[in-house]
């Protein structure tokens with residue numbers, strides 16, 4: 323009846339979120355007085371999960387699941403949950419996990435809470451806290467079903483190191499219906515994605531045009547950050563749609579969000595409220611972003627950003 | 642092709658969010674309700690299928706009588722018929738069960754839902770409907786083409802997009818990109834007049850269990866004042882981010 327955690331990987335290696343969800347699963351297991359079993363798909367060496375509280379890994383090697391497939395992955399996790407007699411399944415809040423979790427919920431007849439930001443406040447009844455109304459409030463949600471699925475919001479719980487060791491066991495679920503076939507993937511692989519990034523550097527209409535994005539990218543480079551933008555910027559075609567952040571775009575839950583030339587309209591803020599520290603650089607001291615941010619510079623991006631890049635390079639070199 | 646478009650009735654983004662009854666209920670006082678933005682993209686894509694491929698489009702909402710103006714708006718935009726399942730939308734799973742029942746009974750080929758609604762942000766209804774009716778499912782869908790029963794779709798993934806192929810029956814979780822924003826429709830006078838003639842069927846709910854329940858709500862603690870740094874003193878900004886905020 324261990325807590326089951328789905329640990330995401332890419333090209334045979336765990337993603338950072340895998341360690342965060344494992345840490346979360348460990349916290350739940352401690353509350354329940356049980357152990358943590360992880361499901362890992364096509365990962366060669368799973369032993370590292372022991373460092374994050376996992377006791378046992380069900381290691382699945384399946385060529386048909388080489389590429390993410392929501393049905394196939396949900397089916398695999400379902401069979402793992404049944405095998406382990408699991409009552410709590412923990413997943414991340416990546417786009418893929420949010421894709422498979424509702425299918426898994428139907429398969430296990432389990433209540434599902436998404437975007438959970440803390441360890442359960444109680445395990446009986448099982449209650450968790452999550453944002454609602456696009457980050458304008460928090461909801462305390464009770465899951466009433468026998469089996470529960472918790473989707474942990476990125477960067478909310480953090481990674482907690484542990485000294486245990488994880489044993490590995492081969493597991494071969496039978497997967498029949500994939501339903502959807504991936505034809506092609508179009509992804510800038512060398513770039514940090516908004517979902518995975520600790521730091522996001524975002525530009526708005528204040529940057530005047532796509533030709534000025536060089537400094538945004540350079541700043542992101544120095545910080546190891548992902549780049550993002552406000553909605554009009556992607557609408558105008560200055561940046562790809564996938565970078566648009568906000569209520570109708572991507573949510574950002576990074577540790578640091580730097581907004582440059584973005585006014586801070588409510589629809590934009592809705593997408594970034596879950597970020598921990600916000601910095602705004604804007605010429606207009608009345609821009610609403612100054613009310614939402616932690617640190618601010620009233621100034622012209624074209625003067626401030628190049629200077630900031632130089633100073634950060636010096637700072638990084640000294641670290 | 643028979644299309645069912647799920648319409649969530651949500652507070653307009655600029656609404657003030659308050660709670661009543663000891664912070665256990667959302668306060669609808671003075672709140673303006675709209676079609677969920679993600680659903681609006683889906684509805685417009687459905688209109689495209691109607692106009693180009695002769696699809697029949699029904700919109701569905703799970704909710705009390707107060708959601709009917711939102712359904713009427715969807716009819717005014719061009720949907721052919723509307724269904725309201727007469728029960729409060731208490732949690733994502735039970736909403737999905739109600740809609741799955743409608744989808745099954747009506748033998749819809751394509752169910753279009755928004756990837757999430759902007760009130761409870763659960764992001765589970767589309768996938769659960771797909772699971773319940775055993776249809777194929779594409780989430781974060783930003784492009785959709787249907788030819789007979791074969792489907793090509795593009796979905797947004799973290800850091801990019803992927804092209805997938807699948808077949809009807811299909812459920813999608815749609816979002817911005819499904820249609821151009823400039824193509825989103827606003828009901829015109831003729832549409833509003835015609836909507837009055839269109840059927841709005843009220844169905845009684847099937848019995849479901851409550852998988853999750855809201856216990857209470859709270860608003861974020863008020864933020865401390867912003868620290869402003871002079872553009873001539875960016876070292877100070879780096880210092881604050883390093884030593885105080887500890888994020889670089």
Ligand SMILES: Cc1cc2nc3c(=O)[nH]c(=O)nc-3n(C[C@H](O)[C@H](O)[C@H](O)COP(=O)(O)OP(=O)(O)OC[C@H]3O[C@@H](n4cnc5c(N)ncnc54)[C@H](O)[C@@H]3O)c2cc1C
Pocket residue numbers: 525526527528529551552553554555566567568569570571582583584585586587588589590593603604605606609621622623624654678
């Ligand atoms: C239903 C709906 C959904 C929406 N969803 C989203 C969403 O998901 N995401 C989103 O971002 N928006 C969304 N919007 C749009 C939102 O309301 C704003 O229009 C948008 O966020 C504004 O983008 P911006 O701040 O880049 O541009 P602007 O409003 O044009 O602001 C530009 C800012 O740049 C500053 N500036 C100008 N020059 C400089 C300079 N040289 N240096 C520094 N600063 C400078 C200006 O002072 C200004 O504050 C939505 C709107 C609606 C109605």
